[in-house]
Amino acid sequence: MFYCGIDIAKYKHEATVIDEAGTALLDSISFANSKEGCEKLLALFERLGVSNDGLLIGMEATGHYWLSVYGYLLEQGFEIKVINPIQSEAFRKMYIRQTKNDRKDSFIIAQIMRFGQFSATNLSEETIVALRQLSRYRLALVDTCGDCKRRVIALLDQVFPEYDALFSDTFGVTSKEVLSQYPTPEDLLTVSTRKLSNLLEKTSHGRLGKEKAEQLKAAAANSFGVSFARDAFAFQIRQLVEQMEFLERQVTELEAQISSLLKQTGSYITTIPGIGDTLGAIILSEIGDIHRFNAPNKLVAFAGLDVRVTQSGEFTGTRQKISKRGSPYLRRAIWLAASRAAFCDPILSEYYQSLRARGKHHLTAIGAVSRKLCNIIFAILSEDRPYEAIPPKEIRHHSADFTM
Incomplete structure (x- = not known):
């Protein structure tokens, strides 16, 4: 049985092949993170006389850079184990103290494969990989949407500090519609009470109306917010609200896709x-x-x-x-x-x-x-x-x- 350790990097990977005794068959080789680079690794295996069923390959789950080489080698019929970098770090401290370079790392990963001291990620199911990608993407969208909300709050604190107390949820459907059309106190004062009442009644499905419109206009008339550069504040608030609504639609679509994939796993x-x-x-x-x-x-x-x-x-x-x-x-x-x-x-x-x-x-x-x-x-x-x-x-x- 032979063991290959691959140290993953963004542009180039390093590989070392050892035998059952833990002896490196030759110096580690560097190969590009590309199809040509992987073909160079396959040529090495062929030159060493190592067959698919007689080789165990190990690599660290370093960022997302390992996915391409993992997928390529998996298609070639190799058995591959993906380990957490924390495991190799612990092994490194025990095996070779105070060393850190690509050649040593690939050798240590190969040794971890030989000793079997690892818990590997099993990515045989494509659905799991898809779920991971979509779930992480959703978290990124949710975080971006959260950033937009914090920026809107910061702007409102300056231009319309009383607005926070006017709605139970600043980013509810009705409030967002008001902000997208009338983001500053001056904008609210330019619209008639009747028109504002109709907008509130429509977006809140009848829960809000004239009373809330009068409350909004009263708060706008007595606002302590800054009155200069209000066009700049209004422009930012409108764009941020628009961006939030777009992100929320994307999150909704994503969640439907995620739910469908999750059901496939049973x-x-x-x-x-x-x-x-x-x-x-x-x-x-x-x-x-x-x-x-x-x-x-x-x-x-x-x-x-x-x-x-x-x-x-x-x-x-x-x-x-x-x-x-x-x-x-x-x-x-x-x-x-x-x-x-x-x-x-x-x-x-x-x-x-x-x-x-x-x-x-x-x-x-x-x-x-x-x-x-x-x-x-x-x-x-x-x-x-x-x-x-x-x-x-x-x-x-x-x-x-x-x-x-």
Whole structure:
């Protein structure tokens, strides 16, 4: 059996081939991140007399640069393992201390393959890859939309500071329509009460009307906002609202696509309280093959929800925080799911309330619920069964307290 370690980079990769004794067959080679570059690697395998079924290839999940070479080699019939860079870093510290270069890295990855000391990502299902891509893209769109909202609020604080108290949701449908047409106090004062009432009644489906229109105009007449450069403020607010609406339409389309793909997996992930199609897709796609984790605590660590102890000399910190290592997307999704499950699932809600009764901060309690939710996710995916109201005995244990 032979082992090949590939150190991934943006433009060029480095590869080392070793035998069962751990001896490099030749110096590492550099090959471009292209079809021609991969053909150079295949030529190396042929020159060494290494067959597809006698070679195990390993590479790190470095950004997105590994996907192309992974897909190419997979099509050629090779067995490939994709490992988390955290694993190779730990192995590097044990195997060769204080070394960091491409040649050493590819050799170390090959050694990790030889010893089998890794948990690999199984990307055999194209649907999982598609879910991961779309889910991460959705998070990016949501974050961009959030940035637009913060910028609108900053502008309104300057030009119309009273506006925040006029609607329960500044970015609700009715409020956005008002902002897109009349973004400044001066704009509101130019429109008649009747016309503004008709706009409010139409967009709110009859819930708002003349009374709200009069309230808006009164606030505009007595606004303490800046009156200079108002055209610049109005222009920015209109464009930002337009951009938000466009992003929200894209997110809606994305969520429909994600939901459709998630149903194709047949996963029971959405039977867990607090996890809908959107969060379920993120969790499932970021985890990949659950069988690469041999225990729930490994999944907890992969999500970066494990406890980090602060210690220096004889001092040991009493306030424990999560490590935040591993997948930030998975951690974010589980945290959001735990924030919901803590109030909708009887078991997790009871656990959350017990922590709060002991004087734990809300975030500390949600952190503990997140850890317990990780254990539930591990059981559901490992056993491929729907969630039950009473969890299995093996996951009924006290979770350590930690904060985000």
